[in-house]
Amino acid sequence: MTGAAIEANGLGMTYGRKRGWALRDCSFRLPAGRICALVGPNGAGKSTLLALAAGLLRPTEGTVRVLGSTDRAEIRPRVAYVAQDKPLYPQLTVADTLWAGRELNPATWDADAADRIAAPLPRDAKVRTLSGGQRTRLALALALAKRPGLMLLDEPMADLDPLARHQLMGLLMAEAAEHSTTIVMSSHILTELEGACDYLLLVDGGRVRLGGESEDVVAAHALVTGQVRDLAPHTVIESRTTGRQLTALIRPDGPVDAAAWDVAEPSLEELLLAHLRSPDAPPLLTPSAHAREAVAAA
Amino acid sequence: MAESAAVEFRIDRRSGVATYLQIVQQTKQALRLGVLEPGDRLPTAREVVEATAINPNTVLKAYRELEREGLVEARRGLGTFVRRTLGSAAVTTDAPLREELVAWTLRARAAGLDRDDVSALFTAVLDSTFKGDPHT
Structure with a gap:
């Protein structure tokens, strides 16, 4: 069995007692080698979760183990984190920024990768003169050239035009294919990530509500339509009644009666929207997404 | 490379x-x-x-x-x-199967079926014959 890239146990974070919990009671596991979509509405706790995994924040409670370690000084060299605002030094040129990347990561720096990704950028331009999309490209060049075991990208594609998005996503996927890098990408637009990701974490209201292989998470649900009647023993996530017709998203417990219901597989997007509209639906983690320490302790 | x-x-x-x-x-x-x-x-x-x-x-x-x-x-x-090619030999050169299909298609037209009718019938038979086979 492969190890975990991230394993969180009872992870919680608050930025001050008065401001409530940004993240609370999060336990999940992300197996190594996956490309994970971290989705959720604005303010759900996605950025907090990424900053905790990057070792930039100290959790208020619980632990997060990254690439097998909980020591933040040990984690940071092996993780690349690109924050939402792409923090770079505005006074440095592109060339200076890449030089600094090499000096700061002497052991692992991949100059070819850095040059390849940064190729369209003018070398002598100061960072402050770059467009948002160009800054994203430079930040991704630094992150990839570091050759990390885990890449944490907060809204990486938000500033990019469709062509640059496709190209940079292709580069990320190529890196992942070649080096088995684990990648976590956050977005509140799922379609941006759907084809690229094979793992899913839905964070909402500071909690993890869905976690696991995208295929398995989808397969655990069914969209049923039929005459209004009781859906027990299945778990109903969301249901809607129009006249005599009932439409519901359920988590089947055993086979669904195909004579009584028209059964279809929901799309990932339908699934996420249904969960976001139904905050009381129970969370679902597939077996690979269960934190092992929690299992052992239980 | x-x-x-x-x-x-x-x-x-x-x-x-x-x-x-x-x-x-x-x-x-x-x-x-x-x-x-x-x-x-x-x-x-x-x-x-x-x-x-x-x-x-x-x-x-x-x-x-x-x-x-x-x-x-x-x-x-x-x-x-x-490792190997797919079915093209049978599709292009298996004359007897092709001839039978041509004859059947001509009979279908003579019986008053138009192109869409024939296509629908053929697809339905295809679906029921290959039902359960993976990816066909």
Whole structure:
């Protein structure tokens, strides 16, 4: 069995007692080698979760183990984190920024990768003169050239035009294919990530509500339509009644009666929207997404 | 770098067909059309994902499926290579089957079926005959 890239146990974070919990009671596991979509509405706790995994924040409670370690000084060299605002030094040129990347990561720096990704950028331009999309490209060049075991990208594609998005996503996927890098990408637009990701974490209201292989998470649900009647023993996530017709998203417990219901597989997007509209639906983690320490302790 | 790959894949995200199946189907179509021949190298997972921005595991899943069907083989460190062609011999040169189908089609037209009727009937028979077979 492969190890975990991230394993969180009872992870919680608050930025001050008065401001409530940004993240609370999060336990999940992300197996190594996956490309994970971290989705959720604005303010759900996605950025907090990424900053905790990057070792930039100290959790208020619980632990997060990254690439097998909980020591933040040990984690940071092996993780690349690109924050939402792409923090770079505005006074440095592109060339200076890449030089600094090499000096700061002497052991692992991949100059070819850095040059390849940064190729369209003018070398002598100061960072402050770059467009948002160009800054994203430079930040991704630094992150990839570091050759990390885990890449944490907060809204990486938000500033990019469709062509640059496709190209940079292709580069990320190529890196992942070649080096088995684990990648976590956050977005509140799922379609941006759907084809690229094979793992899913839905964070909402500071909690993890869905976690696991995208295929398995989808397969655990069914969209049923039929005459209004009781859906027990299945778990109903969301249901809607129009006249005599009932439409519901359920988590089947055993086979669904195909004579009584028209059964279809929901799309990932339908699934996420249904969960976001139904905050009381129970969370679902597939077996690979269960934190092992929690299992052992239980 | 080895010799360049013989085909490239187009991924249609709106088709509703699973991405890995699109790769399987396009490979088979290339085999049927003779675009791919035994000994040809399929693009590496890296090449495919760099061009299409899809997940690498999706490509590997498609190649495993093609390998399971005996159409391609993975050679360690070299890539994935075509082992055999698909059905083209029977489709183009099996005259008796073709003749029977021509005769049947002429009878169908004589019986008053138009092109769409014939196509619908043929598809229905095809579906029921091959029901349960994988990916056909």
